[in-house]
Amino acid sequence: MSSHNSGRAVFNTKFGAIATTVGSAVGLGNIWRFPYEAGIHGGGAFMICYLCFVFLIGVPLLCAEFCMGRGTRSNIFGAYRSLGGKRISHIAGPLGILASLLILSFYSVVAGWTVEYCLSSLTGALDFSNREAGHGQFVNLTTGWRPLIWTVVFLLTNFLILVSGVTKGIERASNVLMPLLFLLLVAFCVNSFFLPGFEEGIRFLFTPDFSKITSGVLLGAMGQAFFSLSLGLGCMMTYASYFSEKNRLGKTAATTAILDSAVAILAGVIIFPAVFSFNISPEAGPTLVFEVLPYIFNRLPGGMVWSTLFFLLLFLASLTSTVSMSEISITYFCEEKRMSRKRATILSTAIALAGGLLCALSFGAMSDVTIFGMTFFNLFDYLSSNICLPAGGFICSLFAGWWVSRKFISDQLTDHGRYGFGMTGAFIFCLRWLCPAAIFLIFLNSIGLL
Numbered sequence: 001m002s003s004h005n006s007g008r009a010v011f012n013t014k015f016g017a018i019a020t021t022v023g024s025a026v027g028l029g030n031i032w033r034f035p036y037e038a039g040i041h042g043g044g045a046f047m048i049c050y051l052c053f054v055f056l057i058g059v060p061l062l063c064a065e066f067c068m069g070r071g072t073r074s075n076i077f078g079a080y081r082s083l084g085g086k087r088i089s090h091i092a093g094p095l096g097i098l099a100s101l102l103i104l105s106f107y108s109v110v111a112g113w114t115v116e117y118c119l120s121s122l123t124g125a126l127d128f129s130n131r132e133a134g135h136g137q138f139v140n141l142t143t144g145w146r147p148l149i150w151t152v153v154f155l156l157t158n159f160l161i162l163v164s165g166v167t168k169g170i171e172r173a174s175n176v177l178m179p180l181l182f183l184l185l186v187a188f189c190v191n192s193f194f195l196p197g198f199e200e201g202i203r204f205l206f207t208p209d210f211s212k213i214t215s216g217v218l219l220g221a222m223g224q225a226f227f228s229l230s231l232g233l234g235c236m237m238t239y240a241s242y243f244s245e246k247n248r249l250g251k252t253a254a255t256t257a258i259l260d261s262a263v264a265i266l267a268g269v270i271i272f273p274a275v276f277s278f279n280i281s282p283e284a285g286p287t288l289v290f291e292v293l294p295y296i297f298n299r300l301p302g303g304m305v306w307s308t309l310f311f312l313l314l315f316l317a318s319l320t321s322t323v324s325m326s327e328i329s330i331t332y333f334c335e336e337k338r339m340s341r342k343r344a345t346i347l348s349t350a351i352a353l354a355g356g357l358l359c360a361l362s363f364g365a366m367s368d369v370t371i372f373g374m375t376f377f378n379l380f381d382y383l384s385s386n387i388c389l390p391a392g393g394f395i396c397s398l399f400a401g402w403w404v405s406r407k408f409i410s411d412q413l414t415d416h417g418r419y420g421f422g423m424t425g426a427f428i429f430c431l432r433w434l435c436p437a438a439i440f441l442i443f444l445n446s447i448g449l450l
Helices: 014-025 028-040 044-072 076-082 086-122 131-143 146-162 166-193 198-206 215-228 235-240 249-277 287-298 303-336 341-361 376-403 406-414 424-446
Strands: none
Touching (some): 014 166, 014 235, 014 249, 014 303, 028 086, 028 215, 044 198, 044 215, 044 235, 044 249, 044 376, 044 424, 076 086, 076 235, 086 131, 086 146, 086 287, 086 303, 086 376, 131 146, 131 287, 146 166, 146 303, 146 341, 166 198, 215 249, 215 376, 215 424, 235 303, 287 303, 303 341, 406 424
């Protein structure tokens, strides 16, 4: 082991390590956010920009978190502290933990919606005979008391995986959930091939019109690349602390980025042919998943089956992400506060549940309760996505690029010289200059200053 924490759990296999990190990255951001961002920003041009930023910003930051995590084998506080950033740990640590708990709170509400939709679709209870009925169904779902129940159900599922530990819980679940998620994606892509709007949808997604590239497209693609890979939270740093010495960090980072991007692109292949087949605007926005797609599925042969499988897909993607977000606070409670894993998992789940119930009620009984003009759901989303994540990513990039010794980074990327890694210079350059500049622009754009 490369640090003092030699008794720490380690993922058993390389596949398990990749499955968990890809699972952390893959979530609603890939299947929900990417298609509507691509739809709003012109399809192919947005996708090209997004892929460029994934490798210019995403992979260097992934490598930085991997190096810090495996090199110290510690939680986010301990990682910064072990590398000489004791004062910085008191900023980056709380930011990561706060962001993870805020995201868990509102994310679990949305994930609960996917459970409701999946079961309602399976039983034939969904009414999407027309767009108006679909909208009414969504309003009824989000404004009643049922979201409270499904938020609890989702967080309980999350808890059962986490309380079983790193290898028996997280790794074992990821080894099952991620192949199943990709299998469902492939099945939907095959279905899309037979839709009448397949060619038009694929053309929209894969044929770039570079005249459509504006500052808004670039900033949108940059933000999607950053948020899609779960950067700035400490998720990847925490998971990397469970990597074995056999994991080649550069290769693992590239594989994670490629598979995460593949899920987003496959989601586009699923959604855009369906959208064009039924003459629906690709710019439908966030309502695309919960209002537009069920309406489309309702008009397909075997629509109930496809609808059920699609919301199962969203549920699986949500679960793999929330497991990783929970692990940030759990490792903190275990290592810094000396709690047992069971107690730490209970505490983390209880905090997320309290926040989740507030967020769930934001659409109904507490819709009039606002802070700074925002409901709890919107406030938690805004604070985590627009403030905490960019700040965490900015600190990590500068710290790894300027503070951490180049030898430490090189030793981690090459496993102390066992493997070659000829891009250390370019990697350090990106961390020092390109990534901080990009994250700062993302931050300015997210708070409306660009």
